Amino acid sequence: MQTEATQDILIVAGMSGAGRTTAAKTLDDMGWYVVDNLPLRLLTTVADMAERTDGALSQIAAVIDARGRDITRSVRETIAELSGKARVRLLFLEATDEVLVRRYDSVRRPHPLMGEGSLIDGIRAERERVHELRQISDYIIDTTSFNVHQLTTHIRDLFDTATAPKLHLVVQSFGFKYGTPADADLMVDMxxxxxxxxxxxxxxxxxxxAAVSDFVLSREGAREFLDGYCEALKPVFAGYQRENKHHAMLAVGCTGGKHRSVASANFLAVKLAELEGVQVSLRHRDLGRE
Structure with missing residues (x-):
């Protein structure tokens, strides 16, 4: 008979400059045992040692350098080795090329994969290497529009097990003219x-x-659609919880992310927060850009 997992292990990976250091510091502040740049082959050893601490190290976060060519295979093998002993999840952090360039420029660091090429060459080479790892991740956070404090709050919302709901839902408005959110699980076009x-x-x-909100919500079909969509999401969220998916993003879009999407996201956030076991956070990605 398989024993119940007593350890919670989070593998933190992603693009260089996307916020792994901030994530690690936040998890450390939350009481996780954080190991940085740990070779994956040693994670099983660390988990075995932590198991002898009688629960003192029940939460382990391993921050890994995901640039190795066989990194996806190594992660899969490590998860398989720990299966049954621990609950293993994979967090992947990313940002757009333009934002990563700005972050590297601000600290005047070369990208480790740029070689004789440009900074953007190094970023694109790394993105290609970690593509498969991204596909198998349990959580994907796009930090493009985050500052350090916003990312810290987001990490706390996701992994604070003392107060964690069955599902943490981010409702985010956005403008299609600025691109769709890369980490959206569900998307609504208003x-x-x-x-x-x-x-x-x-x-x-x-x-x-209020004037804009009243205008949007009073249009023909608006309330009918939004109420119906909330009802349709109930079995979706129940399925997420059965599949142990604890985080989801609902992206609500309009042309510029200023009027219709914002009013609709506000409405949806209030309605969905009424569902049992669902904690809702509200963000307006593009508000103020125009």
Missing amino acids: RFLPNPFWDPQLRDLTGVD
Whole structure:
């Protein structure tokens, strides 16, 4: 008979410059035992040693350098070795090329894979190497629009087991003109509603303002769609919980991420927070960009 896993192991990987150090510091502050740049072949040894501490080291976070050519195979083998002994999850951090370039420039560091090429060459080479690892990750966080404090809060929301709900749901508004969120699990397109932009009295306001919110939610089909969508998500969230998926992002889009998506995201966040076992966080990615 398989014994119940007594350890929680989180492998932290992702693009260089995407926030692994911040994630590690946050987890350490939360009481996790954090090991940085640990060769994966030693993770099983660390887990075995931690098991002898009678629960004192029940949460281990291993921050790995994911640039090795066989990294995905190594991760798969490590997870297989720990199966039954520990609950193993994989966190992958990423950001856009442009943001990673800015972060490298700000600290004046060369990219370890750039060789004789440019910084962007190194970033793209690394992205190609970690592509398969990203595909098998349990959590993918796009830190493009995060500062250090926002990433810290997000990590705490995800991995604070003392207060963790069955499902942590991020409802995020965005503008299609700025690109779709790479880490969205579900996406809603609110461009079927009339755009408040064309009303001179509403153009300079946002979906946070009551006048815009009332305008959006009073359009024909708006409430019917949003109420129906919330109802349709109930079996989806129940399925997530059965599959031990503890984090999901619902992205709500319109053209510029200023009016319709913001008002709709606010509405959905309130409605979905009423569901049992679901904790909702609300973000407006592109609010203020135009």
